[in-house]
Amino acid sequence: MKQENIRNFSIIAHIDHGKSTIADRILELTGAISEREKQDQLLDSMDIERERGITIKLNAVQLKYNYHQQDYILHLIDTPGHVDFSYEVSRSLAACEGAVLVVDAAQGIEAQTLANVYLALENDLTIIPVINKIDLPNADVPKVKKELIDTLGFKENEIILTSAKTGVGIQELIETIIDKVPAPTGKLEDKLRALVFDSYFDPYKGVVALVRIVDGSVFVKDKIKMMATGATHEVTELGVNNPKAQTKDKLVAGEVGYICGSIKSIRDIKVGDTITLENNPATAVLPGYKAMKPMVFCGLYPIEANKYPELRDALEKLKLNDAALEFEPETSKALGFGFRCGFLGLLHMEITLERIQREFNLELIATSPSVIYEVTLTDKSVVPVDSPAKMPDRAKIAKVAEPYIKTNILAPSVYIGPIMELCQNKRGNYISIEYLDQTRVNIHYEIPLSEIVYDFFDKLKGVTRGYASFDYDLIGYKESNLVKMDILLNGEVVDALSIIVHKDFAYKRGKAIVEALKKQIPRQMFEVPIQATIGSKAIARADIKAMRKNVLAKCYGGDVSRKRKLLEKQKEGKKKMKMVGNVEVPQEAFLAVLSMDEEN
Amino acid sequence: MKAVYIHIPFCSSICTYCDFSKMYAMATWIDDYLDALDTEIKQNYRQETIKTLYFGGGTPSLLSIDQLQKLFKITGQLKLAKNCEITFECNPEDLTLAKLEFLKDKVNRLSIGIQSFQAHLNKILGRQVPEISRIKLAKQYFKNINIDLIYNLNEQTFTDLKNDIATFLSLDIPHISTYSLIVEPHTKLFIQGYHQNNDDIQSEEYLNEILKHHGYNHYEISNYAKPGYESKHNLTYWNNDNYYGFGLASSGYIDNQRYENTRNFKAYINGKFQAEKHKLSLTETLQNEFILGLRKIKGVNRQRFKQKYGFYPETLKVVQKLLNQKYLKQDAHNLYIAPQYLYLSNEILLNFMDTDLLKH
Structure with missing residues (x-):
């Protein structure tokens, strides 16, 4: 196939605006899937993706379409739909020449719509605006059109109207892609340069790299080299997905496909890296490669101490498919052996925790999420600190800096007041408000990332009744007046509950945490005091009164087996508890530190 | 020597808190039931000497004199020890002269379901208000009497409880069971x-x-x-000793097997008595030993424990731990729950529910 007849494109959208459904309709219309195989949202292959309506792992499919008596090949590269994965989005966009921008006809432009458009523009893509879900009763096509024109500068006549549900507009969309998206212009004769935009682990093939061949060609048995890591491998298999894997003997410039090379570790294949040939290497790497760095950290501990090896296995298995996940062993006095884990963001963390519990059937305790603080010591050296436990002694600290983000909060303007109040409570600095139209605004604040990883998004949805969307960019480190706050249960520091907190907010947080713990920790056989302290100074206290009564009044001949069942049930409940010193603490209590400013 | 429990599942009205097996009384059913009971005992009783016999319910006392005659004819096949304790559960309204006259030679202990002496509490419990005169009459026939009381109803004030106890004390009865109300599933209160x-x-x-x-x-x-009026029959349960259970929905513990009879009346009448039988593992037997034994204030007798299992209870790791935590105590004879933790006994018993209970 000549490059002139190839089109490479992505679909970008805010969460839930219908990206995956449009992809499905395109697959159907191009005959890539038969009616029999039809299953909604074919590209989202994990259960969690379908449940949450988001895409985590990327996919790329090859489609065939005949237009004006010519055969075309379309490569559709799916993108993940969340800010945590924006680097992966940017790399998959880099593999394309065009992007289909999907906007919900009822919702209009949202925060990730903007973020994705900016990413597409950075990659010089041709953008095709689509208003989807026009069949909805509350669709307001003229209003959304106006937003696209006023906010993003599209022309009215280039906007395509679709309903992925009914199929309206899908054919027009495919043909517009062929008309407007430029064909790839890579040089077939040049030395091989292939962009890795995703990878996954296959138990039979090893690591599979999803690539866009930018220049040159690659054959089976070629010796390939990863330009960023320097690793070399022999190509054992390559091919395209349509959407089932179809092996080929070569991939050439302009094509999108997969490459395998008996690669054992996902760490050897970095998203954004350039693949070339070992003995005929390209000189320049493709631009845009970044090593992915975790931003959010937490401790993970099995509730039952003897499940530690199982937790390690689970993390190793997930890591096979998730290059961004990092973990290292960590020991807590309160929780025993566990792992310090790093994630791209809060969603990445939540999904990983959910998968460990669901796919590996492990009961976990997750400590409260932390960011990386930059601590400057009195001897001027700077140490990164990703856990309150690793915070140096107060006397040795000269200053502490923390990462800040800049927000895009898109919401109806009536919610400006509550949103600003929320941002202020999260130690935010106001920057600006942009009006998208008379009724919708984009609010910019600088907020410490550590405040976002708690309950910011939930609170935001709360104060705006779900009408706000949220996205952010990291903008670097700023010095803050931060201190470590410890929580004591029955007089003993529970290291897993320590947090780093701004001094001005410490009293309020301490009070909220001890009250939350008081609610979540059941009564024990003795009274349990809970204290929040900074250094040696107690700043808040609550007491859990001793349990008085748990007894079965009657137990005669027929009652023994029932009594056993009752005790076994109570015992099951206890298994979900962790012994901290001599106090039984339920799983959820370790997240009590998240309840920072319950109205008190 | 064994104990025997016989269940009479008939009632004239259903109490709101009761989750025992029971049904409204109908003469033909009672007749059929007693026939089936006779068959069950014939089939399963292995001629041991019986040291305690207990008629529970339901309401055994609602049986007519004729039916009672039939019942005692059936139990006549049991070989009762000379000093056998024979308890009969009664509702106060059934304590008539005729029935007391009949029962005085057949049984030697009455257990009277009072629950409360007060009208407003009986109403919640779905029971008649007991007449004091009936209890006084029963006292003329029996010395060994128990009264059941229920407390901890939400509607019950502390004064109500004091009044109930004052009435009980004034009757000079040697035994009392005081039950903190439990709202069990499938009871009227629960519903x-x-x-x-x-x-x-x-x-x-x-x-x-x-x-x-x-x-x-x-x-x-x-x-x-x-002193001397403890229920010997109930102590059989708490000592984790063997007993027969005859009748609908009753349970027994014989030769290291716990069995439960069917709760299905029709099945019972048709001779399908047992519904479940379970052979106990050593761990389960030990668990029961503690679950039951530690209900006694004196606790588990260490010497008897050693005779049964070959080791003293305190050699178990879990017992060591609980002794160290001071939740359990022991003296030369017994291992028992420290008095201040008695009403937290479930919390203590949970420690015995591990499968590695047998660790020394």
Whole structure:
């Protein structure tokens, strides 16, 4: 196939605006899937993706379409739909020449719509605006059109109207892609340069790299080299997905496909890296490669101490498919052996925790999420600190800096007041408000990332009744007046509950945490005091009164087996508890530190 | 030597808190039932000497004299020891002259379901208000009497409890079972959504103090007796000893097997008596030993324990731990729950529910 007849494109959208459904309709219309195989949202292959309506792992499919008596090949590269994965989005966009921008006809432009458009523009893509879900009763096509024109500068006549549900507009969309998206212009004769935009682990093939061949060609048995890591491998298999894997003997410039090379570790294949040939290497790497760095950290501990090896296995298995996940062993006095884990963001963390519990059937305790603080010591050296436990002694600290983000909060303007109040409570600095139209605004604040990883998004949805969307960019480190706050249960520091907190907010947080713990920790056989302290100074206290009564009044001949069942049930409940010193603490209590400013 | 429990599942009205197997009384059913009971005993009783016999219900006392005659003819096949304790459960309204006259030679202990002497509480429990004169009449025939009381209803004030105890004390009866109300599933109270919300032990502390003051020995979580009047039959359960259970829905413990009879009346009448049989592992037997034995204030007898299992209880790791934590105590004879933790016994018993209980 000549490059002139190839089109490479992505679909970008805010969460839930219908990206995956449009992809499905395109697959159907191009005959890539038969009616029999039809299953909604074919590209989202994990259960969690379908449940949450988001895409985590990327996919790329090859489609065939005949237009004006010519055969075309379309490569559709799916993108993940969340800010945590924006680097992966940017790399998959880099593999394309065009992007289909999907906007919900009822919702209009949202925060990730903007973020994705900016990413597409950075990659010089041709953008095709689509208003989807026009069949909805509350669709307001003229209003959304106006937003696209006023906010993003599209022309009215280039906007395509679709309903992925009914199929309206899908054919027009495919043909517009062929008309407007430029064909790839890579040089077939040049030395091989292939962009890795995703990878996954296959138990039979090893690591599979999803690539866009930018220049040159690659054959089976070629010796390939990863330009960023320097690793070399022999190509054992390559091919395209349509959407089932179809092996080929070569991939050439302009094509999108997969490459395998008996690669054992996902760490050897970095998203954004350039693949070339070992003995005929390209000189320049493709631009845009970044090593992915975790931003959010937490401790993970099995509730039952003897499940530690199982937790390690689970993390190793997930890591096979998730290059961004990092973990290292960590020991807590309160929780025993566990792992310090790093994630791209809060969603990445939540999904990983959910998968460990669901796919590996492990009961976990997750400590409260932390960011990386930059601590400057009195001897001027700077140490990164990703856990309150690793915070140096107060006397040795000269200053502490923390990462800040800049927000895009898109919401109806009536919610400006509550949103600003929320941002202020999260130690935010106001920057600006942009009006998208008379009724919708984009609010910019600088907020410490550590405040976002708690309950910011939930609170935001709360104060705006779900009408706000949220996205952010990291903008670097700023010095803050931060201190470590410890929580004591029955007089003993529970290291897993320590947090780093701004001094001005410490009293309020301490009070909220001890009250939350008081609610979540059941009564024990003795009274349990809970204290929040900074250094040696107690700043808040609550007491859990001793349990008085748990007894079965009657137990005669027929009652023994029932009594056993009752005790076994109570015992099951206890298994979900962790012994901290001599106090039984339920799983959820370790997240009590998240309840920072319950109205008190 | 064994104990025998016989269940009479008939009632004239259903109490709101009761989750025993019971049904409204109908003469033909009772007749059929007694025939089936006869068959069951013939089939399963292995001629051991019986040291205690207990008629429970339901309401055994609602049987007519004729039916009672039939019942005792059936139990006549049991070889009763000379000093066999024979208990008969009664509702106060059934304590008529005729029935007492009939029962006086057949049984030697009455257990009377009072629950409360007060009208407003009986109404909630779905029971008639007991007539004091009936109890006084029963006292002329029997010395060994127990009274059941229920407390900790939400509608019950502390004064109500004091009044009930005062009435009980004035009757000079040697045994009392005081039950903190449990709202069990499948009871009328449960279906009504009754939620018992008292988790304090003020009532228990009061009962301990007043009953001990009047010479009653607190011998099990909910039971108090004057010396010599402890229920021998119920102690069989708490000592984890063997017993037969005959009748609908009754349970037995024979030769290291626990069995449960069917709850299906028709199946029972048709001779399908047992519904479940379970051979106990050593771990389960030990668990039961503690679950039951630690209900007694004196606790588990260490010497008897050693005779049964070949080792002293305190050689178990879990017992060591609980002794160190001071939740359990022991003296030369017994291992028992420290008095201040008695009403937290479930919390202590949970420690025995591990599968590695047998670790020494």
